[in-house]
Amino acid sequence: MNLAPRAMPGDQLRRPLPLLAFITLFVVTVYKAANYVIAGDMKGLAYVALIFIGSAFVVAMLNSWRNGVYFFLAWLLFEDFARKYLGNNMAIYFAKDVLVAVVYLSFFLAYRRKRVALFRPPFLVPLLLFVWFGVMQTFNPASTSLIFGVLGLKLFFYYVPLLFVGYALLNSEEQLRRFFFVNIILVLIIGSLGIAQSILGHTFLNPERPAEEIRELSTNYRVSPISGLLSYRPTSVFVSTGRFGNFMLVSLLLVVGFLGYLLLRRKSGRNLAFLALVVTSGAIVLEAARGVLLWGTGSMLVFAVAFVWGAPWCCFLLFPKRSSLALLFTQRLFCPVAAPASFKSEPGITP
Structure with missing residues (x-):
């Protein structure tokens, strides 16, 4: 058992070098912000704010790689929001690469301290061959x-280490x-x-003069x-309605899957999951896209059938338990996807 005292974030700031770096960053940020305010350059002021907030995130990510993963996921979703208000600057695309690099560094430091378990994939050799190719x-x-070639290598393999980070993240x-819950x-x-x-129109969450290309x-x-009626196709925090629709489809799968888990395990948080389901369904309808609506409806139908078919209690509802032999027979005949062990009482599940 490691009884060595852990350094807290407040203790880090009491050390000379981190404290000096923080004061220097704060002074430079205030100076730059004052110059942009005097010049009336709100775009430059936004860049300074992003750099300052990003620096604070980097410090928090180095202290906890788990928080770094969630910061990275949040930035992925709100990246477009910053991009469309900053003139579609393509340099913002590379901010996520910096954040994920900090996550890798923080995770590596935690691994060196033996605080995380490293995933050893059985497909490591084919993966290395693919990287070599x-x-x-x-x-x-x-x-x-x-x-x-370098950009292609980055697109294909730069995020592969997230496989190991995700394995260590979801360890319980x-x-x-x-x-x-964070994603919901x-x-x-x-x-x-x-x-x-979708109700207020395109003037909401969009700059007055967006970049010409977006x-x-x-x-x-x-x-x-x-009827000739108009329906605005919302973009939310994204630059296009297509991205918003795709995100809502993925969110629908995530929310419905998590809701099924909460119902079977009888855990708290079901009200929040139901609220997320209502909001997601409403956003898909108001997105005014036939493809998104049909894909969402089809996904819901498949999930409903899978939930009823694969739930541990499906056979108990269809066939009363008369004997253990009859129970095993009906389970194998009508619920082949449910294993016999699934009928054992588990915490939170009552057959």
Whole structure:
């Protein structure tokens, strides 16, 4: 058992070097912000605010790699929001690469201190062969520039270490529930903003003068062919309605799956999950896209059938328990996806 005292974030700031670095960053930030305010450059002021907030996030991520994962996920969802208000600056795309690099560093330091367990995938050899093949393709003589190969290598393999981070993150049921609750809160925020935007119009959550290349993406309306009524297709915090629709579809799968887990395990938090389901369903309807609506409806039907078919109590509802032999026979005949062990009483499940 490791009885060595752990350094708290407050203790870190009492050390000379971290304290000096924090004071220097604060002074530089205030100086730059004052200059931008005097010049009336709100865009530059926004960049300074992002850098300062990002620096605070980096410090928090180095102290806890678990919090770093959630900061990274949150930034992935709100990246477009910063991009469309900052003139569609493509440099913002690389902010997530910096954040995930900090997550990797924090996770590696925790691994060196033996605070996390490292995942050893059974497919490690094929994965390494795939990486080796990608490295070879980087030096393809038919490529016009080496930069293209490096960017392709980054797109394919830079986020592969998240496999090991995710394995260590979800190492208990408590951490799994925390992961789902954090994501459900993000879904509630983004879905609610999308619903409000569909009612208020494109002037909400969009700059007055968006960048020319994304202007049409944020001012998309659906016109009824008979009545001629207009329905705004919301983007929420994203730059396009397509991204918002795709996010809502993924959110629907996440919310319904977590809700089924809560119902079977009889855990707290079902009211929040039901609220997220209502918000997600409403956002999908108000998104005014036939494809998103059909995919969402189909996903719900599949989930409903899978939930009833694979639930541990499905056979108990259909066939009364008369004998252990009859129970085993009916289970194998009508509920092949349920294992015999699933009928054993578990915490929170009453057959």
